[in-house]
Amino acid sequence: MNGNRFGRLFQLTTFGESHGEAMGVTVSGCPAGLELDEADVQAELDRRKPGQSHITTSRGEPDAVAIKSGVQDGYTTGTPIGMVIENKDARSGKYEPFITAPRPSHGDFTYSAKFGTRNWGGGGRSSARETVNWVAAGAIAKKILATEGVEVRAHVNQIGDIEAPPVSWEDLGEHTEENEVRCAHPETAEEMRDLIDEYQEAGDSIGGSVYFETRGVPRGLGAPRFDGVPSRLGQAFMSIPATTAFEFGLGRGAREVAGIDRNEDWEFDADGDPVPVGNDHGGLQGGITTGEPIYGEITWHAPTSIPKEQTTVDWETGEEKEAQVIGRHDPVLPPRAVPVVEAMLACTLLDFMLLGGRINPDRLDGQPGEYDTDYHPSQPE
Template sequence: MAGSTYGNRFKIMTWGESHGEALGVVVDGCPAGLELCEEDIQKLLDRRKPGQSKFTTPRKEADKVKILSGVFEGKTTGTPISMVVFNTNQRSGDYSEIAGYYRPGHADYTFDAKYGFRDYRGGGRSSARETIGRVAAGAIALKILESLGITLHAYAKEIGGIAIDYEKFDLQAARENAFTMPDKEAAAKVEAYATQKIQEGDSIGGIIECVVEGMMPGIGEPVFDKLDASLGKAMLSIGAVKGFEIGSGFEAAKMTGSENNDSFVMKDGKLTKKTNHAGGVLGGMSDGSNIVFRAAVKPTPSISAVQDTVNKDGENIEISIKGRHDPMIVPRAVVVVEAMTALTLVDLIFENMTARLDGICAFYNRSK
């Protein structure tokens, strides 16, 4: 299977299946000297692990990470960093009947069409548990960004059509409620709606917003590897994400040029912008203002409500999916969005280090 590697200069390769022995990731390109321990990784993994509330899958997994290589005496060595998380609570029997039919909204049919074979236990490689490797690697990328004074945070902007009120924005609340929403009142409304949908055997989707602060200008390539294009690819590589927009996004199509353009202005001796409709990216490169984008997350496809489908014998059948599933994906996907954002930014920052000859000469203390 190709396509399990992401990045150019800061590269990761994830591996493992939902109901296999373990999942993990190999990170290549991390500089030596970064302070790193398993607790740094675990903090992020704890935010995506299952079983944290009735609104996530009841599957109980500690998701404890072990660093196998690339770290010595608490610092990275510059060699590949390998990390593993062992599966401890597989119940593959829950999925045995899935082998005979195609679940709506899943990759069952496309896996069969491509490979002529599929691992039906929880979705195998297409399971959301694949994101364990992304989050583990993202924790390293976040530490690198932190050393550069760059921070980022994501949160649920909307779930089940219920949106936050920016007048009541409270980022701390997003870390304290089950829905990662920075608006307590909106979170309470989502709780009532989600409870109703659980009782009906249905699921809901939502929108995750991410904000990057402290980004230096000039990061990203002007043609195929644009910063916004790279972020779009990163977000759409997350299994449940079906849409991406940056800045004003689709709303920009309704504006005039005079409305959408961000006027430049000097403030405190620094070039800045009056507005940020561009979302912090111009011509595929960061412009120094906050990067703001959103990812649309579909409802969880595994639902107990009766659905129509087709079995492998070509017969029309009705199904009610059994097993342990998230009634919504958004809360656990927030940290995955942060991880993929960090991985993308670090990769492009490292690529940018060879963009100018004077920068290379200065690094090696050689005159131009």
């Protein structure tokens, strides 16, 4: 099975199944000299982990990370960073009825049809639990980007038909983590919570979306066509389970805007450099960053694991049967997807910055190829 690696210079390679012994990720391409410990990664994993509130799965996973390689005396060494997160609360028995009877709208049958087998416990490799690996890698990417003044933020901007008004960069930083919906507009968050409760009480689920934004990204990242920043972001975001759409800038709204209105004039900034007037392009023109904030949103469909009765077929017996997915599942996905979005955004941007020479791929100080004999962060003074 391929498709377990993401990135070119900053690469994450993941392993693990939802109900296996552990999840894990190897991060290659992290420069030497980054101060890093497990607490840095754990802070991000705690935002994604299950059991945070009544609107998330009750699965009791601490998601405690253990760094197994690539760090010595609190600093990265430049070698691959291996991280493991053990599964502590897997209960595979509830999935036995679906070994040969696929759950509606899951990857059960498609995985079995392709490979002739699958790990059926909790969805195995196709489970969204696998994104715990991405968030672990993203924690490292976010910390490196911060050294360059680049920051990523996100929040839930819509659940069902309830949409939050536009929020400021400051609100994204101050209010997103204040409520369990992770909506940076507190009044809308309450309405969203009420709607989620309605679907949860009915044994159903509902979809929604996450808005993301970056600040501090330099101009000139990306390349035309297949290596454009939006092209790579599309791959990153559409890889998140249950996503159905990714858009940036005006997004779908561009269908209703005339060219003269969408086109952005140019002017000189304080340094005498040309800059676009406005940012309907979402910080991206010709697949390359303009230096303006990159923003957009990602949409998720309603979670497919619901307790309402549905119909499936058993491909061994050839019979139709009723399917009722009994287990611990989220009634809505965007609240726990916020840190996943930030992680994949950070990993993608860091990869471009390394490729573009904005960050030394070997060391976080000095020029490529230099070796400073006085630089030994792991050596006791």
